[in-house]
Amino acid sequence: MSSERTWKTIESGPYDYHNALHPVVKKNYGKWKYHELPRPGVLKHIAESGDVLFTVRAGTPRQDSVDLIRRICDIADTYADGYLRFTVRNNVEFMTPDEEKVELLIEALEKIGLPVGGIGPCVSNIAHTQGWLHCDIPATDASGVVKSIMDNLFEEFKNWYLPSKVRISTSCCAINCGGQADIAIVVKHTRPPRINHEVIANICELPKVVARCPVAAIRPTVVNGKPSLLVDNKKCMYCGACFGACPVMEINHPEHSKFGIWVGGKNSNARSKPALGCLVAQNLPNNPPRWPEVNEVVGRILNAYKKEGQPWERLGEWIDRVGWKHFFAATDLVFEKDMIDSYRHARTTFNQSAHVRF
Amino acid sequence: MSSERTWKTIESGPYDYHNALHPVVKKNYGKWKYHELPRPGVLKHIAESGDVLFTVRAGTPRQDSVDLIRRICDIADTYADGYLRFTVRNNVEFMTPDEEKVELLIEALEKIGLPVGGIGPCVSNIAHTQGWLHCDIPATDASGVVKSIMDNLFEEFKNWYLPSKVRISTSCCAINCGGQADIAIVVKHTRPPRINHEVIANICELPKVVARCPVAAIRPTVVNGKPSLLVDNKKCMYCGACFGACPVMEINHPEHSKFGIWVGGKNSNARSKPALGCLVAQNLPNNPPRWPEVNEVVGRILNAYKKEGQPWERLGEWIDRVGWKHFFAATDLVFEKDMIDSYRHARTTFNQSAHVRF
Amino acid sequence: MVQIKKNIGVETKSTSCGGTFLHPTPMLDELEKGPWPSFIVGIKELAERTRKPMLRGVLDQLEYSYQTKTGYWEGGLVTAYGYGSGVISRRSKIADKFPEAHEFHTLRVQPAPGLHYNTTMLRDLCDTWEKHGSGLIALHGQTGDIMLQGIEEAKVQECFDEINQAGWDLGGAGPAMRTSVSCVGPARCEHACYDTLQLHYKVMQHFAGDVHRPQYSYKFKFKFSGCPNDCTNAIFRSDLAVIGMWRDAIAMDTEAMQGWIQKNGVDFLVNTVINRCPTRVISLAEGMMVIDNANCVRCMHCINVITEALSPGRERGLAILLGGKNTLKVGAMGGTMIVPFFKMETDEDIAAFIRLSETMIEWWNDNSFDHERIGETIERVGLKQFLDGVGLDASIDMVSRPRSNPYYKSES
Amino acid sequence: MVQIKKNIGVETKSTSCGGTFLHPTPMLDELEKGPWPSFIVGIKELAERTRKPMLRGVLDQLEYSYQTKTGYWEGGLVTAYGYGSGVISRRSKIADKFPEAHEFHTLRVQPAPGLHYNTTMLRDLCDTWEKHGSGLIALHGQTGDIMLQGIEEAKVQECFDEINQAGWDLGGAGPAMRTSVSCVGPARCEHACYDTLQLHYKVMQHFAGDVHRPQYSYKFKFKFSGCPNDCTNAIFRSDLAVIGMWRDAIAMDTEAMQGWIQKNGVDFLVNTVINRCPTRVISLAEGMMVIDNANCVRCMHCINVITEALSPGRERGLAILLGGKNTLKVGAMGGTMIVPFFKMETDEDIAAFIRLSETMIEWWNDNSFDHERIGETIERVGLKQFLDGVGLDASIDMVSRPRSNPYYKSES
Numbered sequence A, B: 001m002s003s004e005r006t007w008k009t010i011e012s013g014p015y016d017y018h019n020a021l022h023p024v025v026k027k028n029y030g031k032w033k034y035h036e037l038p039r040p041g042v043l044k045h046i047a048e049s050g051d052v053l054f055t056v057r058a059g060t061p062r063q064d065s066v067d068l069i070r071r072i073c074d075i076a077d078t079y080a081d082g083y084l085r086f087t088v089r090n091n092v093e094f095m096t097p098d099e100e101k102v103e104l105l106i107e108a109l110e111k112i113g114l115p116v117g118g119i120g121p122c123v124s125n126i127a128h129t130q131g132w133l134h135c136d137i138p139a140t141d142a143s144g145v146v147k148s149i150m151d152n153l154f155e156e157f158k159n160w161y162l163p164s165k166v167r168i169s170t171s172c173c174a175i176n177c178g179g180q181a182d183i184a185i186v187v188k189h190t191r192p193p194r195i196n197h198e199v200i201a202n203i204c205e206l207p208k209v210v211a212r213c214p215v216a217a218i219r220p221t222v223v224n225g226k227p228s229l230l231v232d233n234k235k236c237m238y239c240g241a242c243f244g245a246c247p248v249m250e251i252n253h254p255e256h257s258k259f260g261i262w263v264g265g266k267n268s269n270a271r272s273k274p275a276l277g278c279l280v281a282q283n284l285p286n287n288p289p290r291w292p293e294v295n296e297v298v299g300r301i302l303n304a305y306k307k308e309g310q311p312w313e314r315l316g317e318w319i320d321r322v323g324w325k326h327f328f329a330a331t332d333l334v335f336e337k338d339m340i341d342s343y344r345h346a347r348t349t350f351n352q353s354a355h356v357r358f
Numbered sequence C, D: 001m002v003q004i005k006k007n008i009g010v011e012t013k014s015t016s017c018g019g020t021f022l023h024p025t026p027m028l029d030e031l032e033k034g035p036w037p038s039f040i041v042g043i044k045e046l047a048e049r050t051r052k053p054m055l056r057g058v059l060d061q062l063e064y065s066y067q068t069k070t071g072y073w074e075g076g077l078v079t080a081y082g083y084g085s086g087v088i089s090r091r092s093k094i095a096d097k098f099p100e101a102h103e104f105h106t107l108r109v110q111p112a113p114g115l116h117y118n119t120t121m122l123r124d125l126c127d128t129w130e131k132h133g134s135g136l137i138a139l140h141g142q143t144g145d146i147m148l149q150g151i152e153e154a155k156v157q158e159c160f161d162e163i164n165q166a167g168w169d170l171g172g173a174g175p176a177m178r179t180s181v182s183c184v185g186p187a188r189c190e191h192a193c194y195d196t197l198q199l200h201y202k203v204m205q206h207f208a209g210d211v212h213r214p215q216y217s218y219k220f221k222f223k224f225s226g227c228p229n230d231c232t233n234a235i236f237r238s239d240l241a242v243i244g245m246w247r248d249a250i251a252m253d254t255e256a257m258q259g260w261i262q263k264n265g266v267d268f269l270v271n272t273v274i275n276r277c278p279t280r281v282i283s284l285a286e287g288m289m290v291i292d293n294a295n296c297v298r299c300m301h302c303i304n305v306i307t308e309a310l311s312p313g314r315e316r317g318l319a320i321l322l323g324g325k326n327t328l329k330v331g332a333m334g335g336t337m338i339v340p341f342f343k344m345e346t347d348e349d350i351a352a353f354i355r356l357s358e359t360m361i362e363w364w365n366d367n368s369f370d371h372e373r374i375g376e377t378i379e380r381v382g383l384k385q386f387l388d389g390v391g392l393d394a395s396i397d398m399v400s401r402p403r404s405n406p407y408y409k410s411e412s
């Protein structure tokens, strides 16, 4: 701490939201009756009082500059009474009771390069993570992958071409801070960690690293007279958990850290229960700056879903209906041995029945 | 081997079935077209050739005397051309192409005390196990429990009162040789094994016993200078696996070996996939000679299913449709903490969703 | 209404007072009451007629078990010459109390496939058994054996020799290939997709040595069901479940179908068939039932209900599910779909089936711990490792969904 | 059709050649192309305008990462006075190559519940941040923080003091209570069953100390969703998911309902609503939709589709699901239903909710291993043990079915 302090910290927790609410929101707080989707990118909420509130949603790159934020504030000041909010998927929303402002908002937003969309049956913005820009353990740059994909899915964001909304997430390591999603694009390492035996004992608490491994593949050892660790390559499944505990367990590799694609993740309770995504493509190259191979697979999946999904049916629910065999056929992806679960609850995923499609 | 041998064994495997088949069976082998259920206890199979074959099914006690078997053979000789077969649930079947014989068969069977039924939507005979009559590790007598229950369900066996067939099984220890069933009645111990340290090392291979415990609750120890075993009562969950490996790990207890009742087991692939039974009543007393408490719970379950199940819907499928909450209400059984899975795949049974009924 | 409170108490012919040979068994006598055929009545009748002390001893001990709620048999080793299994040895732990029941061994005898009999073979078996043993027979054990219950060690070999001459052989026990069962199959069932009796017969002949001389890590059971109705409970109760299967479309006799709909009505069709199809692939088109066979999972339901008009397709064979077993140690497991379709028409097909089975059993014996069923081994080492070990490709049919965790060795 | 092969390559305003301040970044420049707003365009614009060397260094290092496919940040410890968390420290591992980027710490700042803002507060934040830091802000991190990305250690405290005066506080990191998010809730959503913003606000104020000074076994996250649609992804992404719930029947405005059916047709009602109800409890009766509420599992689907006529019932509150987390070590887990209904109307309700949460968190801290999330602890020790520990009764709502194995301690 270099500078002198004159201020005594107030441990206030979250920002007090009361002055951040639009007046129409305040007035009708908890008294909304229903909503309509008048057009892509726009919501219309009708309150019990009869009040109406329009919302216009636009995509952002998430890694924003103060310049962009100020531009956004300008738009909020001009068309949305000085209020705005963000969504959990890094979209920004402007609210106005005034229907005429809707068109103006859309124009203003597109003028500063922010596409309007993300509402209703479309691809919303991608939930993503830090990547090379900031994290200490990433194998790729999430923001770059996202930019490449959203360029391709630009029209999908702005229009209602899909059976239901598709949420995509991108994560730069297997920890997957981006979470479960209809389509999750996640790094998967394919080699065990490489240990720098010279420095490890200075930098890391060895027992903690040993404890972190889910398959007990790490053992204490001594190398060149110094305490170090040994990875049993037969057991190790390249998860990188140890790397999170100790930067010397280098798991990232420019060639051998790959991408896997997981589909059918779902967080909502609508219709089916929340579900985990399942692996349908693996070993896709980590290919900056545009990751064409990942893009291609995402496209195939979306195309098949677009063609066959039914209204309100989420991607995973479509697969549940048509069956995984058909999914692989329709996307021209290949079910590989590695896609058979081998972890703790693997048995519960085996087909313990004679139910089979031909 | 006491007696002198004159015969050289032929390791023939199963009995050659060719001469055990009824002539109409032989003629139409593999050429059956469809079947009808003309009345309880009777099947009518129609062959592509136009041939017709009636089957009359009757319950047996399974633990048969040669006297009973000879009587059964008499009936087969008189009415079924000298052939008969048994079912996998210990029923006996007589076949005849001659419709008139059906009534005569039924009469003859009931005359020797064998009820005709077990076909179609009824309770079939109970699959059961050895019990005190023969096994070396039982906590009860399966045959006795079965007799008590089937006395109560006699009319259920003979008539079509139920939505679909109900298979019951009874097992005299947690190993459950009786298998999964719509209603499975299985012994559950409620105390850890008691070890006779004096003799254990003479009788059992201690490392094998240690290896048998699924929760690693058994450790080698020395008692009175003799090698023995120690059970960690905190870990032990009274499964009795060790007792199967070593008769000195006495797990049976006249008071503390109880009954649990499991419902919804299903082996067929019809409609839903095969399913395991789930625990819905526990700690029922092991109460010979008539086990009234077990009988009572079985009755409650059957009554609820009878009232609410739909045609072809198996007991577990009915519960799937109405929900477990309703099942417990409809049967007046209580969901207890112990009924929450705590074993290896417990997590997969947790309600990881907001889906809930009130 | 099911009776739930009290026993009916209808008396059938009770032997409990008439006999002079037997000792009093007041608790067992309670099981002579009631309409269901009573095993106690049967044993008593047998005992009174044959006056076999062993039976009296067994009844005395059983009565004592009922009173003390405790079992009194202990295991041991009794075998037939050249065999390591097939006889379950039982000696009384309280032979001092009930000396007549000091031995009560059981011969497990393999039945004919499909549990078919003619009266001659059964009568002969009864005669031999009454001569050498107790006269008590369980038809059948849960694995399918004829259990000849109650013989002294001294008489085992002569008894076995005699029944062996009549065509019978012993079944399995211990860490061995076990006795098998097959459903009635083509003998009397229109659903059978392969010849269950023949395959059962040939396979168990092939493995006869492994049945008789335990040399596996643990038990191994085949069960043969002719279709996915699985009337032998193969999926949860055998290590290698053989389930009849077809690959093409469900066969429909349209005329019979129309007749059926006419007779039963469209409502019944919709509520009982269409609405119960697990993948909802049946639709109604101009009063007819139409199946999208690509999404039919061969569950059998529609065929079961409309047996006169629907049947499995013509391209028939079997599916192999591996690893079923009941509760011990790991909790019950169902067999996992390993081979969705295996042709089963010729002798070569049978030979190929046996070869594949052997490959799997060998892999298991090479990779298992002691007392570990093949399903447990697969769960422990991984299904992928198993497939690699036996040289099979992966197919999505083997799982209900692909993995949802990244914890695997992906090598690029 | 989704484009799958090639990039569209639409150019937006690229700054890659105009600037004089920045070094060449040929790979990053590729990300200036295409229609989606480009973060590279944004950072470059900011750098060119502010001429902050840190930004140039970060771009250089990022370009190098793209070329070498390797990350170069390492963690460390930087904190604000009195705090143990809230700042994510990043130092370059290759500061020799790119000295301008040797420090690039992030301040995690807790947002307002519901991610609501007025422009004044945002502009002020931008100004302060531009003054002390890089001017780069992530709106928002996956946990919900405003991430002020890029500051030197020396400036952390003065920057924090200034934003703290403006009403902002730091968020969580490390083994601590983490920042929370709440859905837009009653502010603009008709489905909200409790006041997500208020509860979020009160709960996180209560736990502020635990956010700032890590003292748990591992991280703990709350997320607040107003209804089972779960717009904050609470079930898979928070340790304690708070999901709006109602207990009585779905409320139906019959007039609006009739209007909706008239407008959309009965076919649409049947195919899109009735047929998609997970428990199939909606029926059609004389053209109207009838719900068997006892079997409704509160999935929201019918309400979502027919928002103008259906809404959650009037007896509203929340459900608590415990133990959600993502992949690490055990594979992702969803929160388990622990409290199906908790009234949330008064301040006392809030206090009771906080008390219950604290009991659960205490139990976890007492029973967990290092680096073990509460879901892992519950899985390891057993749900029953957890319920006993926190004094809750079992309910069938907590599981999808009762156990199917006998491996438990049943004490009679």
Ligand code: SRM
Pocket: A035, A043, A086, A087, A088, A089, A090, A091, A118, A119, A120, A121, A124, A125, A127, A164, A165, A167, A180, A181, A182, A265, A266, A267, A268, A269, A270, A312, A314, D114, D182, D183, D184, D185, D188, D189, D190, D191, D229, D230, D231, D232, D233, D304, D305
């Ligand atoms: C603004 C936002 C909440 C917030 O506080 O930020 C929000 C707002 C609404 N959600 Fe949501 N949801 C928002 C994220 C989510 C998420 C989380 C996510 O996307 O990461 C989910 C769970 C996703 C999942 O299952 O993986 C989510 C699952 C739903 C659902 C259930 C969808 C389904 O069928 O499974 C509905 C129901 C519906 O669509 O009518 C819903 C409905 C709605 C409604 C219609 C609620 C209303 O009446 O106002 C809002 C507009 C929907 C739309 O965007 O089409 N919201 N909603 C979030 C916008 C994210 C975005 O920018 O795309």
Ligand code: SRM
Pocket: A128, A129, A130, A131, A134, A135, A136, A137, A175, A176, A177, A178, A179, A244, D075, D088, D106, D108, D140, D141, D142, D143, D144, D145, D146, D147, D171, D179, D219, D221, D236, D237, D238, D324, D325, D326, D327, D328, D329, D373
């Ligand atoms: C910044 C952020 C990603 C982003 O760009 O948005 C992030 C970044 C990191 N996460 Fe995360 N996680 C972030 C949200 C999440 C989420 C999503 C959520 O909270 O909804 C998850 C999944 C949900 C969960 O909690 O499980 C998540 C699951 C993890 C895990 C795995 C936890 C687990 O038990 O499975 C780790 C590893 C760990 O904690 O050891 C982790 C660890 C990390 C670390 C601290 C990596 C490390 O060990 O050094 C990353 C610091 C990166 C950085 O430079 O800032 N992060 N992390 C998110 C936090 C920003 C914020 O405060 O708003």
Ligand code: SRM
Pocket: B035, B043, B086, B087, B088, B089, B090, B091, B118, B119, B120, B121, B124, B125, B127, B164, B165, B167, B180, B181, B182, B265, B266, B267, B268, B269, B270, B312, B314, C114, C182, C183, C184, C185, C188, C189, C190, C191, C229, C230, C231, C232, C233, C304, C305
């Ligand atoms: C004789 C027997 C096979 C044998 O080789 O011994 C047999 C024979 C028939 N079974 Fe079976 N099943 C027989 C045991 C089973 C078993 C195993 C068991 O009961 O232990 C099952 C699996 C049970 C389970 O799921 O737990 C079984 C599941 C079926 C099914 C599927 C039922 C369902 O809806 O889940 C059918 C279909 C049907 O009922 O039409 C079926 C159908 C039939 C048919 C209709 C087949 C036919 O066309 O001839 C036969 C008469 C049915 C009846 O008894 O009502 N059989 N059937 C067995 C009679 C046992 C008994 O005495 O009760």
Ligand code: SRM
Pocket: B128, B129, B130, B131, B134, B135, B136, B137, B175, B176, B177, B178, B179, B244, C075, C088, C106, C108, C140, C141, C142, C143, C144, C145, C146, C147, C171, C179, C219, C221, C236, C237, C238, C324, C325, C326, C327, C328, C329, C373
């Ligand atoms: C006799 C029989 C019960 C009956 O009365 O019908 C039986 C009786 C015994 N079973 Fe069984 N099992 C019998 C069918 C089954 C079945 C059902 C089946 O085969 O379809 C099962 C479930 C399926 C399976 O294989 O898992 C079965 C699962 C077990 C197990 C647990 C195996 C597991 O891995 O879960 C054991 C314990 C063991 O092997 O250590 C066992 C062990 C035993 C032992 C050997 C107990 C012991 O360890 O000493 C019992 C000998 C009793 C005796 O005195 O004869 N028995 N056992 C059945 C065999 C008769 C026959 O050969 O036909």
Ligand code: SF4
Pocket: A129, A130, A131, A135, A136, A137, A138, A139, A171, A172, A173, A174, A175, A176, A177, A178
């Ligand atoms: S996913 Fe991994 S690499 Fe990416 S931000 Fe999260 S912890 Fe860092």
Ligand code: SF4
Pocket: A192, A193, A212, A213, A214, A215, A216, A217, A218, A231, A235, A236, A237, A238, A239, A240, A241, A242, A243, A249, A251
């Ligand atoms: S990468 Fe994962 S499995 Fe391999 S040693 Fe590290 S923690 Fe263990």
Ligand code: SF4
Pocket: B129, B130, B131, B135, B136, B137, B138, B139, B171, B172, B173, B174, B175, B176, B177, B178
């Ligand atoms: S269930 Fe148990 S006690 Fe009964 S026969 Fe099987 S092994 Fe013996």
Ligand code: SF4
Pocket: B192, B193, B212, B213, B214, B215, B216, B217, B218, B231, B235, B236, B237, B238, B239, B240, B241, B242, B243, B249, B251
């Ligand atoms: S009863 Fe089961 S848990 Fe207890 S010691 Fe024996 S094998 Fe282990």
Ligand code: SF4
Pocket: C183, C184, C185, C186, C189, C190, C191, C192, C193, C225, C226, C227, C228, C229, C230, C231, C232, C244
């Ligand atoms: S399994 Fe199939 S083929 Fe065999 S008897 Fe049962 S219904 Fe018939």
Ligand code: SF4
Pocket: B271, C276, C277, C278, C279, C280, C281, C282, C291, C295, C296, C297, C298, C299, C300, C301, C302, C303
């Ligand atoms: S066999 Fe089963 S899955 Fe196939 S169409 Fe008939 S009911 Fe449906």
Ligand code: SF4
Pocket: D183, D184, D185, D186, D189, D190, D191, D192, D193, D225, D226, D227, D228, D229, D230, D231, D232, D244
């Ligand atoms: S979670 Fe429910 S209440 Fe909250 S915004 Fe989403 S739909 Fe509305």
Ligand code: SF4
Pocket: A271, D276, D277, D278, D279, D280, D281, D282, D291, D295, D296, D297, D298, D299, D300, D301, D302, D303
């Ligand atoms: S909320 Fe869901 S479960 Fe309830 S009636 Fe509507 S669709 Fe069915």
